Amino acid sequence: MEKPWEIDLSIYxxxxxxxxxxxxxxRLACTCLLKEYAPxxxxxxxxxxxxxxxxxxxxxxxFIRACDQIDSFxxxxxxxxxxxxxxxxxxxxxxxxxxxxxxxxIESLAERADGTWQSVASDSAxxxxxxxxxxxxxxxxxxxxxLPESLRTAFVLRDVEELSTRDAAELLGISESALxxxxxxxxxxxxxxxxxxxxxSVSEDAQHERGDG
Amino acid sequence: MxxxxxxxxxxxxxxxxxxxxxxxxxxxxxxxxxxxxxxCPICRGAESRLSEAVSRYRSYAAPGVSQKFESTIVTRLCxxxxxxxxxxxxx
Numbered sequence: 001m002e003k004p005w006e007i008d009l010s011i012y013x014x015x016x017x018x019x020x021x022x023x024x025x026x027r028l029a030c031t032c033l034l035k036e037y038a039p040x041x042x043x044x045x046x047x048x049x050x051x052x053x054x055x056x057x058x059x060x061x062x063f064i065r066a067c068d069q070i071d072s073f074x075x076x077x078x079x080x081x082x083x084x085x086x087x088x089x090x091x092x093x094x095x096x097x098x099x100x101x102x103x104x105x106i107e108s109l110a111e112r113a114d115g116t117w118q119s120v121a122s123d124s125a126x127x128x129x130x131x132x133x134x135x136x137x138x139x140x141x142x143x144x145x146x147l148p149e150s151l152r153t154a155f156v157l158r159d160v161e162e163l164s165t166r167d168a169a170e171l172l173g174i175s176e177s178a179l180x181x182x183x184x185x186x187x188x189x190x191x192x193x194x195x196x197x198x199x200x201s202v203s204e205d206a207q208h209e210r211g212d213g
Numbered sequence: 214m215x216x217x218x219x220x221x222x223x224x225x226x227x228x229x230x231x232x233x234x235x236x237x238x239x240x241x242x243x244x245x246x247x248x249x250x251x252x253c254p255i256c257r258g259a260e261s262r263l264s265e266a267v268s269r270y271r272s273y274a275a276p277g278v279s280q281k282f283e284s285t286i287v288t289r290l291c292x293x294x295x296x297x298x299x300x301x302x303x304x
Contacts, residue, residue, distance in 0.1 A: 030290045034283050039275035059278075060286050067290050137273050140266055150235060159267050174236065181238045184246050185230050191259045192222035198262040199221065 015079055022070045034063070037080060041087045047156045048091040050145040055091075062090040088157070088171060095149060136197045143193040147186055154182035155190070221259040225249060 012018040012032040021029025038059065045055035045062070066086050073082060144152060144160075157168035158179065169179040191198070226249050233242045250256045 025291060027287060027291050030287045031283070034278070034286060038278045038283065038286075042278050043275040056282060060289065063286050064289060136266060137270050140270050159264075160271055162271075175238075177238045177240060177243050178236055181230070181233050181235045181243055181246070184226070184250065185235065187260060187263060188222065188226055188230065191263055194263065194266065195221045198259065198266065 019070065019073065019075070019079070022067060025067070030067070037083050038063075041083060044084065044156070044161070045087055045091055047141075047144055047160060048088065048153055049095070050147070050149070050152055054094065058091045058094055059087065061094075062087040065090065084161070088161075092153065092171060095153065098149075136194075139194060139197055140190070143190055146193070147189060151182050151186035151189065154179050155186035158183055159187075221255070221262075223249075223253060223256050223259070225253065226256055 012021055012029055018029055018032055022033060041062070042055060042059050045058045046052055049055045049058060062083070066083055069086075073079070077085075144155065147155065153172060154168065157163045157171060158165065161168075163171070165176050165179055169176045172179065174182075226246065229242060229246045229249055233239065233246065250260060
């Protein structure tokens, strides 16, 4: 009997073939779609939602929505780009249904950042240069998850997903100026939280600029 | 280091940001914020390091999804298709 890990998925290496398989709701095609796109999309969903359980729900809903709409997919963008949009829209819809967060004034943000900074720092009080790899990225993951929702979504769409200011603002239903302000606040909060991981190089840069180095 | 700055957190920038409504910002305060970031050496350095970290974060390989999660979704997709087929047959 063929074991699941021995199934040949290469028949769907071609995107058009994969689309045809998905339109037939072929189980192998669905498996291929997940293997190819689910990891990255789950991470995107986690970044937007800041919660792993909700992120999985969003991804599940997004895949079901994608398969429901697969017949209307025209292929104007790649399948991956199209799926990205569906995940972003699904996540944002779910976030809108949540009770709105209170406005993120900079003082409460600083307090929040203080708390998070300590919790991040407590994981590794003195990160050395050789640790500035996976650990930095994990710290960034945690820090992004702790941002208030309005800042987190702006940061993920604009800085991580690299959408244009206009597209990110449109998806969030806010003005471009509002998006820019949220981005500045998000980056400022992350700078504080990530200080233990970024300080050395920044100090060197600043010293160099002042002519100390 | 500019006065009022601790580590990478710039109190001057925070003070400007505090005057800015994140839903309906005053354009002049937004401009002030952008100019500060462009001219403050600490902000410039910090944003550059953050940007570098985000760039690595972006290309960081995502961990795979669990087998259970994968099979749950595949089953749901196929289940939906079966129901669709049945309802089409009835129609």
